[in-house]
Amino acid sequence: MSTPADTAPAGAVRQASLREINLALLLGRIAVAPRPPSRAELAAATGLTRATVSAVVDDLIGGGLVTEVEPTPRGGAGRPARGLLLAGHGPAGLGLEINVDYLAVCVLDLTGAVRHRAVHRADLRPVSPAETLALAAGLARQARADAHGQGLTLAGAALAVPGLVDADGVVRLAPNLGWREVDVPALLAAHPPLTEAVPGLPTLVVENEANLAALGELHTGDPGTTTFLYVSGEVGIGAGIVLDGTLYRGVRGFSGEIGHLPVHPEGHPCRCGGRGCLETYAGQEAILTAAGLTGADVAGDAVRLARLAAGGDPATLAALAGAGTALGVAVAGVVNLLDLDTVVLGGTYAPLARWLVPPVTAEVSRRVLAAAWSPVTVRPAVLGGDAAAVGAAGSVVRRIIARPTAWLTRAG
CATH class of the missing domain: 3.30.420.40 (ATPase, nucleotide binding domain)
Known part of the structure; x- marks a missing residue:
């Protein structure tokens, strides 16, 4: 019968905690390794004994978290060690x-x-x-x-x-x-x-x-980009703020409501009760309306807009330029406040980035104080609409x- 942790001997609790730490340590190393590491390489990298590494790895393999792969043939003496990968079957x-x-x-x-x-x-x-x-x-x-x-x-x-x-x-x-x-x-x-x-x-x-979506971009996109503003463009507009690899949530977890930053304080009424919010100028439905596509079926809007823009449709190009300008005004304010160097456009903005990036970049370059000597990168999300x-x-x-x-x- 197992002993509850609060009544177990201190040595047993420490042993259980040590095992938990070692399991997480080695699995984390395997997860981020650029190539499948061997048990010996894990021991050298972590300072754990080979016996400890072998025992922990056996637990990870037995639990369906890790799998072994055959070594790549190489020259020289000695048999090459088998590598370790995260398992795709657990x-x-x-x-x-x-x-x-x-x-x-x-x-x-x-x-x-x-x-x-x-x-x-x-x-x-x-x-x-x-x-x-x-x-x-x-x-x-x-x-x-x-x-x-x-x-x-x-x-x-x-x-x-x-x-x-x-x-x-x-x-x-x-x-x-x-x-x-x-x-x-x-x-x-x-x-x-x-x-x-x-x-x-x-x-x-x-x-x-x-x-x-911002966390998806952080862990799937450019590994060198750990500080950025992720802007998700849908009917509404949201943002995820990632600072030094950590999602910033705010005091109550409500950060990132960039869609309700006013870009025209006395402008269009918004569903939130305010006026002139960004999403009333750069949200999906606002772009469709400006392009003369009111009443269009919601599904496939980004694809439709991209097709029309690629064909040179003047109304669509003007709608995207206006949305990009409004988006750039809001983004520039966030960049000035937080000193960010990367803006990622996601959601329906990703397939429209070809037309949105130039006006967003123009506004950011014009409005961000540090832009002259520290340019801000504006790019589409790696995961697109699936983020x-x-x-x-x-x-x-x-x-x-x-x-x-x-x-x-x-x-x-």
Whole structure:
């Protein structure tokens, strides 16, 4: 019978803690290694004994977190050692995204490979929060069945929502969806569990979609870019702020609402109750209206706009130029405040970056005080429109890597 940690001998507790530290240390090293490291290389890099490394690696392999690969043939004496890789056949993360005009689901295995992806396009503004979450749960069940068919176990889920989300997963306000004080975990409790319960790991985390998209960009994009502003352009506009590799959330976790920065203080009315907000000039529907595409079907708007712009349509080009200028005004304010050197355009902005980057860059160059000797890079997101769902699933995977003991306890 196991002994509770609070009554176990101090030596046993210290031993358990040491094992947990070593598991996380070695799995983390394997996860970021540029090539599969051997056990001997891990011992040399960490200072652990070869016996300790071998025992810990055996636990990781046995728990389906790590796999061994055959060594690359080389010249010289001695037999080359086998390398170690994250396993693609064990735990996986489920990412869900709810946005104004679509639902998305994504499954990532431990290696970061996308193993399932699906998108359901619909205008969700007339749909109640309970019905929307039921649709999301249906997508999650299909993803879980597909993941099981591939030999994967969903070890947790993260849900991205475009709005203010508190630490308990309550959406305090999502103006473009019309949500206010929506207790997401409570509503999802009416549906079967979306993932297997893993003690020590949260079953479901609810987070702002731009924050999760920014984390996806941080861990998938240029490894040298660890400080940037991620701007997610959809019907609404959100931002994720990453400083020195860490997501800045603000005091209450509500940072990044760049879509409600006023670019024309007495301008167009906004759903939030204010006037002249950025999203009324640079949001997806604002661009469509300026391009003369009012009443168009929501699905595929970015593709339609890109096609028209590439064909030289004057109204579309003017709409994108105006949106880029408004976006540049808002972005310049954030860059001046936080001293950032990179701006990443995501969501529907990514496929439109060819036309948005020039006016955004022009405004940033004109308005940012340090731009003359420290230019700001403006570029599209690596993950494009998939960033939030992939970032959500990736956040689950990173929790497993950071705390493998929780998974190994379940697997054992």
